[in-house]
Amino acid sequence: MTNATIANEPSAAASAAENPAATIPALRLDRVSYSYTKGGKKVLDGRSHDFQPGMVPALTGPSGAGKTTLLSRLSGLAVPTEGRVLYHGNDLAKTDRYRYRSHDIGVIFQSFNLLPALTVAENIILSMDASGKTFDRPKTQIAKELIAKVRLRPEYADERILHLSGGEQQRVAIARALSYDPSIILADEPTGNLDLGTQNDIMAIFRSLAHDEGRCVIIVTHSPEVAAQSDEVYELAKLL
C-alpha cells in the first residue's frame, strides 16, 4: 500500500520498483497509432506506455486527445491501425478478444451499458455467466456481496436498472466489472455523474482494488481531482 496521493512519474516509478511483481506490466502500449481512414489524420500517434498491476493510473487529456480511442484499444473492443496492445505480453490483435473482454478486463463504460430490462443482480450475473468462469460460491451470493461492496443497499439486487439513478447505475456497472474477478479494470469517466462525496467513495474503492487486491485499475478522466487521487497520470496531448 502506497500513500502516493500526488500523481507524478517519479512516484509511479518508485512504487513499481518497490513491488517486484509490477515489473511485468499488465497492459503495454507499443507504439500504438490509430486513424479512422487509412493514411488519414491520426487520432493516436505512436503511443507507448506500461500499465502496472497494483496501481491506479489515470488517463487524462483534453477533448479530442484520443482518450476514448485509446480506451477502446485497451479494452479490446477495437485494434490499433499500427502498433500493438500487449496483455501479459500477448498481442490483443492476435488473441480472442471476446475471451479477453469477458475474462481479463472489466470495463466501466461512461454510459454504463447495463441492460435496462434486467435487474441489478441479473446484470451482474450475466457478466459472470458470459465469462465462463467457475465460482466457489453461488453467483447470486457473489452478486449480493458486490452490491454491498459498492455500497448499494441489498434490496437493490432485484431492482430494474431503469429504476436506478445515474450514480446507482454507475455502482452497478462497477459491481458488474468486478464480478468475474478480472485482473484489469478500465473505468471511463467513472465519476462523471457523481457528487463529490460519492466520487471520493468510488475512488476509495478503486484504490483498494489496486492496492489491496493487486489489480490494475485504469481510470480515464478529465477531472483534475480524480487524477490527483490516482497513482500515476498518463497525459495525452492533443495532436496538432
Add this chain to the structure above:
Amino acid sequence: MFVLKNAWKTVIRNKGRNILIILIVAIIAAAATVGLAIRNAADNARETGLASTSVTATIGVDRSKLMEQAKSSSSSSSSSSSSSSSDSKPDFDAMREAMENSSLTLADYEKYAKASSVNVGTYYSESTGVSGTDSFQPVESTTSNSANSGSSSSSSSSSSSGSSSSGSEGSTQQDPGRGGPGGDQGGMQGMTSGDFTLTGFSSDKAVAAAKNGTFTMTSGKVFGYGTDDNGKVIISKALADFNDLKVGDTITVTNPNDTSKTYKLTIGGIYENTTSSNTDSAGPMGGTSQDADNAIYTSVSTLKSLGLDSTTTAADDDDDTSTQLSYTYVLDNADDYETFASDVKKAGLDDTHTVQSSDVENYEASLVPLDNLAKFALTLLVVVLVVGAVVLIVLNLFNIRERKYEVGVLTAIGVNKVKVAAQFAIELLIVTMCGIALGVAGGAAASVPVSNQLLASQVSAQQTEAASQQAQFGRGADMGGGAPGQTSQQGESSGSNDSSGSSNGSGSTGANAAPNEPGGMRGGMSRAVDYVSSINATVNFKVIGQLILIGLGLTLVSALVGIIFVMRYEPLQILADRS
C-alpha cells in the same frame, strides 16, 4: 449452456411480445395443419380406397384412334381402294373392317391375363342371339315378333336387328364406350338379332356380374361349368311362365339366321332378377332379345358345344351368327390394376386398345371433390406459409433492431457474436415451437370438422354443376371432370343402346345398378356419382413431422436474417451511437 439459459430468460422476460408471436405462429400452424391433414387424407383415400377391394378391368377399343388409323391407311392406299368414294366420303368399309379386326379373341384375352406379373383372376361371358320356335317363344306384348319367329327368322332378324345392326356393324362388342357405366361388361350394345339372348358364363363370378343384375333362383339351380352340365340353362321366371315351362323341361331354339340349325337346351333352373329389369325401356326399337326376361343363361361350355362360342363364330366366315365376348379381369387392388395395364401394353396390346376399369374410373370420379379440396388445401398451405414466413421475418427483424443495444452490450462484455446470434435463433425457436405445438393441437381438433365442411361444399358445388348440366341437356352431360365415366354415346341413343345393354344380361348399364358391383353406378342418363363425402383428416405423426420441419425451416430462415443483422453490428459502433 450460457446461450440456452440466456435465451430462456429472455423469452420469459418478454412475455407480451412472445405471446403475440406464439399466437401468430399458432394460427399459421393451425391453417397449415388443416391443409396438410387434408392433403394427407386425400392421398390416403386415393391410395387405400381401392387397395383392399378387388378391381375389375376390361380391354376396350379406342374407336377414334382406330378410325384415324383406318383413315390414314386408306388414304395412303387411296388410289387403289377408294376409287369411288374419293375423299369426300369416309371410307366406311375400311373403318368397319378395321373395327372388326380390332376385336380381340378369347385367346388374346387369355394371353394378356398370363402376361401380367400380378395375380389376375378372369371371367368372361359370351352372348349370342337365338330365335324361338313355335313351342318356345319370347316374352313380349305384341305379336309382331312371334309372327316372325313363327315363320322363322331370316325375316325376324331383320326387324329386330334393324335397331342394332347399324350400331353393331362388324364387331363392336369390345367397346364399352370409354369406360361407360358398366364398361367392364365389354359393351354389348350392338347385339345380334334373335328372340333370346343366350349368354354363356365362365364362372359364378361372371354370373354374379351378369348385365341384368343379380338374381335369385326360384327353382332348380344354376348350371355347372364343366362339360357334364352342357346343355343346361336357366331361364327367367317370366319366360318360364310365358311358355309354361318348369325345371327339367327341354326347350329348342334356333339359329336366328338359319332356322334349320336348332339347339336343344335343358332347363336347369328358373331365376328371378332381384334388381328390377327395365323391360319397358326396350321400346319398339329394341328386339325382344333385349328384354331382360328373354335372357337365357348357360355356361360357356354349353355355347362351345353348340358351336356358338366366340372363337367358333369368329372363325366361320358366314357372319350369320356373331357372339359377343365380354372378358373381365379381376385384380386384387388398384395398384395391381396399374401393373396389369402396363404389363398388357408390354405384352403387345396395340394403341387402339386400352385397359380400363370402371371401378377405378368411378372411384376417381367420386374423388373429384376430394381432389379439388386437396388443390385448395395446397393453395391454402402455400399462401399461409408464405405469409407466415414474411410475418415471422418482419417480426424478427424488428425484434433484433430493437435489441441492437443488447447485442452491443453482450458483445462488449465479451459474449461472442455467434453466441448472440445463436441465442436469438434459439429464442425464436422456443417461441415458434410453442406456437406450432398450440397450432397443431388446434388444427388437429379443427381439421376433421373443417375438412369435412370444406369437402361438403365441394361436393355440393360438384352436384350443382351436374344438376345444371342435367337441366340443360336433360341428361348428365359429359363435360369431363365431373363424371369421366359417362359417355354421351351411351346416354344419347338411350332407346336401343341402353336397353340392349340391359337385356344382354349384366347389370350396370341398366337404370338400376347391380348392387354387387363395387362402386356400381346408376346407369345411363341419370347417373349420380357417389362422391366421397367425408375424409378422415386426422393429424398423424407424418403431419406433425412435416409441420415441425416446416416450422424449423421458417424459423431458420427468419433467424438467418437476424443473424446477418447481428453479425453486421460492431459493438463499439452500437455503444458509440448510444452515448
